[in-house]
Amino acid sequence: MSTVILVTGGSGLVGKGIEHVINTEPEGSRFGKRANETWIFATSADGDLRNPEQARKMFEKYKPTHVIHLAAMVGGLFKNMKYKLTFLRDNILINDNVLHTAYEQKTQKVISCLSTCVFPDKVEYPLDELKIHSGPPHESNFGYAHAKRMVDVQNHAYKEEFGCNFTSAIPTNVFGPHDNFHLEDAHVIPALIHKCYLAKKNNTPFIIGGTGKPLRQFIYSHDLAKLFIWMLREYDDVEPVILSVGEDEEVSIKQVADAIVKAVGFTGEYSFDTTRADGQFRKPASNKKLLNLMGGFEFTPFDKALDASVKWFLDNYETARTGKPSQ
Numbered sequence: 328m329s330t331v332i333l334v335t336g337g338s339g340l341v342g343k344g345i346e347h348v349i350n351t352e353p354e355g356s357r358f359g360k361r362a363n364e365t366w367i368f369a370t371s372a373d374g375d376l377r378n379p380e381q382a383r384k385m386f387e388k389y390k391p392t393h394v395i396h397l398a399a400m401v402g403g404l405f406k407n408m409k410y411k412l413t414f415l416r417d418n419i420l421i422n423d424n425v426l427h428t429a430y431e432q433k434t435q436k437v438i439s440c441l442s443t444c445v446f447p448d449k450v451e452y453p454l455d456e457l458k459i460h461s462g463p464p465h466e467s468n469f470g471y472a473h474a475k476r477m478v479d480v481q482n483h484a485y486k487e488e489f490g491c492n493f494t495s496a497i498p499t500n501v502f503g504p505h506d507n508f509h510l511e512d513a514h515v516i517p518a519l520i521h522k523c524y525l526a527k528k529n530n531t532p533f534i535i536g537g538t539g540k541p542l543r544q545f546i547y548s549h550d551l552a553k554l555f556i557w558m559l560r561e562y563d564d565v566e567p568v569i570l571s572v573g574e575d576e577e578v579s580i581k582q583v584a585d586a587i588v589k590a591v592g593f594t595g596e597y598s599f600d601t602t603r604a605d606g607q608f609r610k611p612a613s614n615k616k617l618l619n620l621m622g623g624f625e626f627t628p629f630d631k632a633l634d635a636s637v638k639w640f641l642d643n644y645e646t647a648r649t650g651k652p653s654q
Contacts (some may be wrong), residue, residue: 328363329363329364329365329392330361330363330364330365330392330393331364331365331367331389331390331391331392331393332364332365332366332367332391332392332393332394332395332559333367333369333385333386333389333391333393333394333395334346334366334367334368334369334394334395334397335369335376335394335395335396335397335398335425336369336370336396336397336398336399336440337367337368337369337370337397338368338370338371338505339397339398339401339505339507340501340502340503340505340506340507340548341397341440341498341501341548341551341552341555342368342397343368343504343505343548344503344504344505344548344549344551344552345366345368345395345552345555345556346366346368347504347549347552348549348552348553348556349366349552349556352553357556357557358552358553358556358557367389367391369385369389369398371398373385373388376398376420376421376424376425377417377420377421377424378424379424379427379428382424382425382428383428383431385428386428386429386432386434387432390432391429391432391434392434392435392436393434393435393436393437393559394425394429394434394436394437394438395438395440395555395559396422396425396426396437396438396439396440397440398421398425399418399421399440399475400413400414400417400418400421400471401471401507406511406512408467408468408604410470411469411470411471412470413470414468414470414471414474415469415470415471415473415474416470416474417474418470418471418474418475419474419477422439422474422475422477422478422481423481425437425439426439426478426481426482426485426493429491429493430485430489430491435492436492436493436494436559436563437491437492437493437494438494438495438496438555438558438559439478439482439493439494439495439496440495440496440498440555441475441476441478441479441495441496441497441498441567442471442472442475442497442498443497443498443499443500443569443571443610443612444464444465444468444471444472444475445459445464445472445475445476445479445497446458446459446464446610446612447461447462447463447464448462448463448464448465448466448607449462450462452609452610452611453574453611453612453613454569454610454611454612454613455569455612455613455615455616456497456566456567456568456569456616459476459479459567460476460479464476465606465607467604467606467607478495479495479567481493482494482495482565482567483565486565492563492565493565494558494562494563494564494565494566494567494568495567495568496554496555496558496567496568496570497567497568497569497570497571497612498546498551498554498569498570498571499543499544499545499546499569499570499571499572499612500514500515500516500543500544500545500546501514501545501546501547501548501551502514502516502517502545502546502547502548502632502633502636503547503548503549503632503635503636503639504548504635504636504639505548505639506548506636506640506647508520508521508640508647508648509521509648509649510522510648515543515580515583516545516583516587516633516636517636517640519535519583519584519587520587520590520591520636520637520640521640521647521648522534522535523584523587523588523591523593523597524591524640524641524644526593526595526597527591527592527593527594527595530595531595532595532596532597532598533584533588533593533595533596533597533598534597534598534599534600535580535581535584535597535598535599535600536599536600536603536604537580537599537600537601537603537604537605537606538580538599538601538605539579539580539581539584539599540579540580540581540605540608541579541580541605541606541607541608541609542577542578542579542608542609542611543577543578543579543580543583543609543610544571544572544573544574544576544577544578544611544612545572545578545583545629545632546570546571546572546626547626547627547629547632547635547636549627549632550624550626550627550632551570553624554570554617554621554624555570557621561620561621562620568616568617568620569612569613569614569616569617570614570617571612571613571614571617572614572626573614574611574612574613574614576626576629577609577611578629581599583633584597586629586630586633587633587637590630590633590634590637591637
């Protein structure tokens with residue numbers, strides 16, 4: 328029987344990562360394309376998923392047996408803080424339309440992409456899959472976090488009421504080729520890459536917002552793509568799985584900036600604007616469940632992944648610099 332996998336948000340960072348892995352891994356391998364599979368990477372041009380009618384038409388057009396749901400209204404720290412209602416409402420609409428249409432069309436399986444921002448602000452670390460609903464999320468991404476949190480609630484409700492095979496993945500901070508490098512909307516790594524490039528080009532100081540002290544776990548988009556493919560084929564539980572490097576691989580924003588300076592070849596002065604907000608100081612997540620289920624996984628070293636991301640940005644600057652969030 329043929330398998331049709333619809334990837335929503337297919338032109339975004341993670342969607343492009345999955346497309347890359349499917350097209351470059353050996354056919355028939357654990358992460359490579361299989362003979363009976365058709366992969367469809369849908370974009371906002373295929374329909375606005377905030378609209379239920381357009382979501383229905385997309386499903387009727389492609390008739391997916393499986394869905395990897397990546398489409399979202401996304402942005403960095405400052406955009407999240409500024410547009411809490413927009414992030415809440417748009418993402419609730421997108422997620423509800425995708426899940427309910429998948430149920431109506433009898434889609435066999437849906438994996439939705441969440442974020443570690445769904446976790447409570449005040450919580451005992453490390454984060455694990457059982458702590459999602461144990462307190463309110465951090466104020467800085469309140470709208471986005473609540474919308475994403477509701478996907479887990481919906482997955483359980485669809486399973487209990489209708490027996491649907493809906494689940495979710497919780498990646499830590501993702502970066503890689505095809506990221507959104509827009510200076511105002513981007514997440515921390517692509518934003519800093521762009522700022523560092525401009526500082527080098529214009530011979531101006533490289534200034535990083537915040538203190539540089541917060542710690543984060545970053546996962547390379549091509550690694551994350553492999554983990555989504557694994558979930559698609561080998562994981563059938565409603566409970567979410569954290570997709571992340573280990574807790575021992577946290578890096579500070581200053582370490583990220585140092586690595587970007589090296590990768591870009593910037594030799595000027597750089598400093599930290601401590602008047603800008605840092606967001607959460609750290610939110611380490613455990614990948615024990617993932618590694619136990621998979622039997623281990625070899626992650627790309629951070630510096631190697633960062634070099635590849637910088638190279639893609641430099642090679643595609645004219646399009647990368649105006650990157651828009653994927654829907």
